[in-house]
Amino acid sequence: GQSLEQPSEVTAVEGAIVQINCTYQTSGFYGLSWYQQHDGGAPTFLSYNALDGLEETGRFSSFLSRSDSYGYLLLQELQMKDSASYFCAVRDQQAGTALIFGKGTTLSVSS
Amino acid sequence: DAGVIQSPRHEVTEMGQEVTLRCKPISGHNSLFWYRQTMMRGLELLIYFNNNVPIDDSGMPEDRFSAKMPNASFSTLKIQPSEPRDSAVYFCASSLDRVSDTQYFGPGTRLTVL
Numbered sequence: 001g002q003s004l005e006q007p008s009e010v011t012a013v014e015g016a017i018v019q020i021n022c023t024y025q026t027s028g029f030y031g032l033s034w035y036q037q038h039d040g041g042a043p044t045f046l047s048y049n050a051l052d053g054l055e056e057t058g059r060f061s062s063f064l065s066r067s068d069s070y071g072y073l074l075l076q077e078l079q080m081k082d083s084a085s086y087f088c089a090v091r092d093q094q095a096g097t098a099l100i101f102g103k104g105t106t107l108s109v110s111s
Numbered sequence: 112d113a114g115v116i117q118s119p120r121h122e123v124t125e126m127g128q129e130v131t132l133r134c135k136p137i138s139g140h141n142s143l144f145w146y147r148q149t150m151m152r153g154l155e156l157l158i159y160f161n162n163n164v165p166i167d168d169s170g171m172p173e174d175r176f177s178a179k180m181p182n183a184s185f186s187t188l189k190i191q192p193s194e195p196r197d198s199a200v201y202f203c204a205s206s207l208d209r210v211s212d213t214q215y216f217g218p219g220t221r222l223t224v225l
Contacts, residue, residue: 033212042217045215098144099214
């Protein structure tokens with residue numbers, strides 16, 4: 001089977017840096033993805049890591065350690081508009097390579 | 112491109128009624144996914160198609176749920192009969208292929224079964 005663990009809630013202030021962790025268990029690992037979902041909206045793709053290391057895209061970065069079955073999303077220079085839910089997801093061999101999502105982390109950014 | 116299109120955006124129905132949700136994937140995308148999202152269970156994969164063929168339907172909760180993809184530009188998710196516990200937001204997503212890293216989600220259908 002597969003499972004993903006991420007914190008349910010994180011709070012931070014504008015301008016701060018926040019890290020959202022994700023640990024996973026899968027039967028066959030291909031890569032770790034991150035999606036953002038604003039309240040009432042649809043999930044949108046943020047990043048993907050297939051190899052160990054850090055991927056940077058503007059204010060957002062994503063990290064993967066395959067040996068530790070662990071990854072994180074790093075959000076810098078937080079803005080109010082970053083308040084949203086963030087989901088990690090893995091492609092799982094048992095699910096026919098479809099994406100399996102974690103329960104999501106709700107990030108609240110205050111001024 | 113218009114993105115993934117879903118209809119209706121909101122549906123309110125009574126227990127026992129049939130509900131049909133519709134999805135038009137992004138043109139050129141070969142894989143289509145149906146998800147259900149609730150507070151309790153999060154974002155669950157129900158079924159996905161590749162080249163119009165169902166690949167994995169192990170997430171479909173029970174026989175009341177069925178999905179079809181008669182062509183590359185259209186898919187339906189049907190619930191018959193509907194029950195209050197089916198109330199959720201149903202998302203359709205598409206990707207270039209089954210191993211693509213990026214899925215594009217539609218706006219979702221918020222279903223309420225009374």
